Amino acid sequence: MSDKQIITSIRNRVTGRRMLPIAFVMALAVIAGGFVHQASAQKLSSKTRMSKFVQGTSDAANTTFSGGRDFISDEQWAKAAEKFDEYVNKYPREKNVDAALYWMAYSQYKMKRFALAKSTLTRLLDTYKDTSWKDDAKTLMAQLPGAAPSPKPEVSVGAQEPEVYVGVPERAPRPAMGIGGGVGKGPGRAGTQPPDDDPCEFKIVVLQSLFQADVQRGIAAASEWLRAGSTQTLRCKSAALTLLARNGGKSVTPIILGVAQNEPDIKLRSKAISVLGSTNDDSVIDALQDFALKAQQNEIAEAALFALSQHNSPRAITVLSEIATSSRPVELRQRAIMAISTRSGDPALDALLRIYDGDQNIEIRKAVMSGLSRRKSERAGAKLLEIARGSDNIELRKYAISAIARRSGDQAADILVPLYDNEKNEELRDQIINSIGYSNDPRIVKKLIEVAKNPQTPIDRRRRAIGWLSRSKDPAVLQFLEDLLKQ
Numbered sequence: 001m002s003d004k005q006i007i008t009s010i011r012n013r014v015t016g017r018r019m020l021p022i023a024f025v026m027a028l029a030v031i032a033g034g035f036v037h038q039a040s041a042q043k044l045s046s047k048t049r050m051s052k053f054v055q056g057t058s059d060a061a062n063t064t065f066s067g068g069r070d071f072i073s074d075e076q077w078a079k080a081a082e083k084f085d086e087y088v089n090k091y092p093r094e095k096n097v098d099a100a101l102y103w104m105a106y107s108q109y110k111m112k113r114f115a116l117a118k119s120t121l122t123r124l125l126d127t128y129k130d131t132s133w134k135d136d137a138k139t140l141m142a143q144l145p146g147a148a149p150s151p152k153p154e155v156s157v158g159a160q161e162p163e164v165y166v167g168v169p170e171r172a173p174r175p176a177m178g179i180g181g182g183v184g185k186g187p188g189r190a191g192t193q194p195p196d197d198d199p200c201e202f203k204i205v206v207l208q209s210l211f212q213a214d215v216q217r218g219i220a221a222a223s224e225w226l227r228a229g230s231t232q233t234l235r236c237k238s239a240a241l242t243l244l245a246r247n248g249g250k251s252v253t254p255i256i257l258g259v260a261q262n263e264p265d266i267k268l269r270s271k272a273i274s275v276l277g278s279t280n281d282d283s284v285i286d287a288l289q290d291f292a293l294k295a296q297q298n299e300i301a302e303a304a305l306f307a308l309s310q311h312n313s314p315r316a317i318t319v320l321s322e323i324a325t326s327s328r329p330v331e332l333r334q335r336a337i338m339a340i341s342t343r344s345g346d347p348a349l350d351a352l353l354r355i356y357d358g359d360q361n362i363e364i365r366k367a368v369m370s371g372l373s374r375r376k377s378e379r380a381g382a383k384l385l386e387i388a389r390g391s392d393n394i395e396l397r398k399y400a401i402s403a404i405a406r407r408s409g410d411q412a413a414d415i416l417v418p419l420y421d422n423e424k425n426e427e428l429r430d431q432i433i434n435s436i437g438y439s440n441d442p443r444i445v446k447k448l449i450e451v452a453k454n455p456q457t458p459i460d461r462r463r464r465a466i467g468w469l470s471r472s473k474d475p476a477v478l479q480f481l482e483d484l485l486k487q
Helices: 003-015 022-035 040-055 059-073 077-090 097-110 114-127 134-143 199-213 215-226 234-247 249-262 266-279 282-294 298-310 314-324 330-341 346-358 362-372 378-390 394-422 426-436 442-453 459-469 475-486
Strands: none
Touching: 059 077, 059 097, 077 097, 097 114, 097 134, 114 134, 134 330, 134 362, 199 215, 199 234, 215 234, 215 249, 234 249, 234 266, 249 266, 249 282, 266 282, 266 298, 282 298, 282 314, 298 314, 298 330, 314 330, 314 346, 330 346, 330 362, 346 362, 346 378, 362 378, 362 394, 378 394, 394 426, 394 442, 426 442, 426 459, 442 459, 442 475, 459 475
16 A cells, blocks of 8 residues: 555545545645655555554444443353354454454354354454464364354264254254264265165164153163164264263263273264263263373363363362363363353352462463453452563463453453553553553543653554544544644
């Protein structure tokens, strides 16, 4: 983009696309000339940033984004996902599209729409490679138990496995996955035989019907499918595990646990482990702990972690905390932290705080802060502020500042504006402006004006502040920009 195009773009933003006096344009040209009096690469970078800034964020876009965040706060996940989807599609050039994609994925995750969440997170990471939401997105991605071909699953079956459907094949998308989808390669997946003609698919529907008609007979039939030496396909056995976990209660725990401990096929064994969480039987916690902490195969450990994340027992939080602070791979530990952070109540918060204080690993600490950013608790906010103010690691302080801005809403100005005033590190000051600049809060707008007009402020930050201000239609802001040109 040429200097003339930049000037025209800024002029249109400031005046609402009305022609300005020639003197105004000349003054703007002088300012622009001063801005571009640097090396070519730096000039191109500045132009690119300015071009993004002058696109602006409309009031309607802000309203839509804020509405989505309100639904997040109220835990109305479906409405939140819908609102953020509206924002992304109606305002694709706005500043907060990457944030909207993250919150849409988070809402989908909360609804157990894991395939949709994975697709949304992939879109975020592929499209916005330098987004400040990258670490949050990767942490959430690591928590997903699997991907599915459909956005409307009725039953989630566990780690490393697609979401699946209960009911006759006509209700599922093609190719039909059935309750046993994701384990083995039945005819319906190979593409050589129509899904509805798959004998295993038909048998699964019959078994489901038997469960609906008589649970005890269904348990007996499913148990027969899972006994040692059974000739049933892996897909049928997988369906039997799902139906037992859904319908059998604690009485079927020994059957499922037996498969989890003794089944030679790693995928079927992982499936058995993953469904143990839905039984909410405290007797499986110790076994899941052993699987997660001692298993050599990643599939087994991940399935156990997923089961623990689905288990409602308070003991599950204790085990998840042990995984988070163990010597297991960092990715598995991050998943454990995410699982803890999705639980409400003080025990989960206490666990997060202990993990942060007891572990020096940067990625683990970031995962904890990501979890804290989603909690309304004052203690969570206080911990993030403590990190932002006093951590001896700049990277952690920057991450905490970003987390505070995301969780605090209207209170962000009360927290971050004073933090800016008291902070001496210029890198952290940049982070604060980047984190709050999108807000229309009058206190933040006032701070942006102060930053933009202060000649002692680094020029890049002044430009960034002007870019944020360019979104405003406040007459006082427009007057400030005009006055700035006259200096």
